Amino acid sequence: MKTAIIYIDIDDDLSKAGVSTPVIGEAKAREAIEKSSRFLALDSDFNTMVTAFNIYLDMKANGEDVEIVFVAGSQRGGLDSQMALSKQVDEVIRAIKPDQAILVYDSPEDAKAIPVIESRLKIVGIERVIVEQHRGVEETYILLGKYLKRLVTESRYSRLFLGVPGIILFVSSILAIAGLTAYVLPSILLVLGGAMLVRGFGIDDAIERWWENSTIMVIVAILSSISLVLAIINGYLVASTAGPLSIRSASSTLLAILPYLTFSIIILYSGKLLSRALSKDIRIWHDLLKILASILAYFVLTGLLRNLESGAYIIQIQSFYLLLLSSFILIATYFVLSNFEKNRLRSQ
Structure with a gap:
């Protein structure tokens, strides 16, 4: 049986040395x-690499059918690392067709690759390398300097350890200059809470993957979010000056919100339409019909709210007929295009 001795470098430190993987x-x-x-x-990765190579040499000297392999993930970390490593493992399997594997790694982060490899190969051995170090004062400073350098140079760490404190200092300075020092502590808590929320739920990784998969949708989502924020602000401003709660004041508030809300919905559908067009x-017509339905709903609701705002509580017959006719046309168009789509897919 052919055994692959696999050294795992999930954070792709090998690329810093100019080594392309898989090796x-x-x-x-x-x-x-x-x-x-x-x-x-001086890195534990180097010691682990040598250990894997020595295991390979020992097994080869004993007459076993073995091959040495180095695989790496990505410096981005997270799912990106595991996906990159997964592709390299597949490439290794195609190249040497091993029956089983022995894994060699050094850090708990590298251990995340074990299930990825295990789903493809039978694992008959795991070797974790722990490098012994004499931790004197000088060595401690060197080690500390090394990790501080990683915090600054590696984006997955610098975003958290430099980016968040940077935002806190920047916001605090602006508030202090503006004479709003009372808001400094709440702002710091807000930034820290937001950073923990984003990192804890992997929102930044999700946005990054979303951006890579569909840049258009990320842009329209940002525009849509801005429009929603403007809708809330505009609605609040109108509501605060509209007087006591009544049908008229509620109608005025909704009229202030509706254009921004409609734009937010339409731009999302437009982004999806553009992605499908490219x-x-x-199925591009799905989004086109949704855009038309949103526009129709906007005009109908606007007319209704304006009537309520002016004190006319009876829906005009013309508005009712327009709504009925437009709805019928949209529904009929949907069924026609749906049948056309099904027939075309069957013919393919």
């Missing part, structure tokens, strides 16, 4: 170790 075979592994010795000699998706 397959003894010759390429030696070359990778030589390159890494210049850049990662990908030549036949």
Whole structure:
């Protein structure tokens, strides 16, 4: 049975040494170790790499059918690392067709790759390398400096450890200059809470993946969110000056909100329509009908609210007929296009 000795570098430190992964075979592994010795000699990754290579040499000397492999993830971390590593594992399997694997890694972060590999290969051994260090005062400072450097240079850490404090200092300075020092502490708590919420639920990773998959939808989502915020602000301003709660004041408030709300909905559907148009998706008409329905609803509701605002509580016959006719046309169009879509998909 062929065994793959797999060294795991899920945060892709090998790329810093100029090593392209996956590394397959003894010759390429030696070359990778030589390159890494210049850049990662003090890193535990280098020791782990050498350990994996030594395991390979020992098993080869015993006459076993083995191959050495180095795989890496991504410096972005999270799901990106696991997905990148997954692709490399698939590439390794296609190249050498191993029956089983022995995994060699050093950090708990690397251990996240184990289920990924286990779903593809039988794992017969796992070796975790723990590098012993003499932690004197000087070594502690060196180690601390190394990790501080990583906090500054690696984006996945710098966003949290530099970005959030930077926002706090910036906002606090602005508030202090404006003489609003009473709001400094609430602002700090707001920023910290927001950062914890975003990082805790992986919202930043989700947005990043969303951006990579559909830049158009991210842009329209931002515009839609801005429009919703404006709707809330405008509605609040109108409501605060409209007097006591009544049908007229409620109608005025809704009339102030409705244009922004409609724009928010329409721009979302428009973004989806544009995405489908670029990908030549036949279902583009779904979004077109939704846009038309939103516009129709806007005009009907606007007319109704204006009547209520002016004290006319009876729906005009013309408005009713317009709503009925437009709804009938939209529904009929939906059924016609739906049948056309089904027939076309069947013909394909």
